[in-house]
Amino acid sequence: MSVFDSEGVEVCFGPCWSCRRAFTFDAELVPSIPIDPMTNTPADVGEHAPGASFVRQPICRDCVGRANANRASAGRPLIDVLPNAYLDEP
Numbered sequence: 001m002s003v004f005d006s007e008g009v010e011v012c013f014g015p016c017w018s019c020r021r022a023f024t025f026d027a028e029l030v031p032s033i034p035i036d037p038m039t040n041t042p043a044d045v046g047e048h049a050p051g052a053s054f055v056r057q058p059i060c061r062d063c064v065g066r067a068n069a070n071r072a073s074a075g076r077p078l079i080d081v082l083p084n085a086y087l088d089e090p
């Protein structure tokens, strides 16, 4: 679900794809990963049907932190978190 605040920002409240914890986020700024609705796995994990369409799903701050810790130790690029992506704290 989402509402627009007084500045026209689309404020969403919904579950993190990874941990299912509900959080509040800016729909345009939140880190998200493309998920295959048929398999419920990310685009870069597992097998997907040819032409599978992926739906971007939001990821909460804690999960991005964990993902980035893993990425850092694997030498992979980190997920960028844009300012104001998360709206549940100042």
Ligand SMILES: [Zn+2]
Pocket: 016, 017, 018, 019, 020, 021, 059, 060, 061, 062, 063, 064
């Ligand atoms: Zn999460």
